[in-house]
Amino acid sequence: MTELFDADPQAAIAAYGTEAISxxxxxxxxxxxxxxxxxxxxxxxxxxxxxxxxxxxxxxxxxxxxxxxxxxxxxxxxxxxxxxxxxGFEERKIKLDEQTAGMFVTAMQRVCARLELTPEQTVLVGTVVPEVLRGLEA
Missing domain, CATH: 1.10.287 (Helix Hairpins)
Incomplete structure (x- = not known):
């Protein structure tokens, strides 16, 4: 692409396209x-x-x-x-993270309800899921 830009900057721009910033x-x-x-x-x-x-x-x-x-x-x-x-980028990012976490918790609650877990298994979900998520971060 460098060679294309050196030869014709407009061609390089055209090759990449000009999509709107969403x-x-x-x-x-x-x-x-x-x-x-x-x-x-x-x-x-x-x-x-x-x-x-x-x-x-x-x-x-x-x-x-x-x-x-x-x-x-x-x-x-x-x-x-x-x-x-x-x-306000950081505040927006935090809000999105909170919304995502809320959706995740709701999804997990619905999954657990549909699986008809025992009370012991439901408690175990509260331990296993955070452990797995922490493992994903590593």
Whole structure:
């Protein structure tokens, strides 16, 4: 794809398509993550250079491009994070997680009712399900 973009940027855009963004907050979250990863990668590059400045051919002092890119990535990451905070992204995510958990609990209650479990088995479900879910996280 890089070769296509270098040869014809419009063709590369056409190849990927231009679908509408259905969840702007999710897209903003992904942009924030990408900016943060870029910032981390550029930070490693900056840490590896010996000097952040150098002299150009005319004898003028220049700051290294890696430093400039790192600073831009920091600023962009901060900007995206601020936008996420102001958008209520975390509150929305928590609400969705709570709704999902509520649906899961309701589904489990209905499954247990349909299986006509004994009281002992029903109690066991309350122990086994959390253990299995914790195992999925690992």
């Amino acid at each position: 969840d702007p907050l999710d897209m903003l979250s992904r942009l924030t993550a990408a900016a943060a990863h870029t910032m981390e990668a550029m930070g490693k590059r900056v840490n590896d250079i010996e000097a952040i400045r150098y002299e150009n051919k005319q004898g003028g002092e220049q700051i290294r491009g890696e430093v400039k890119l790192y600073m831009q990535a920091m600023a962009q990451t901060g900007k995206f994070l601020d936008m996420l905070i102001k958008s």
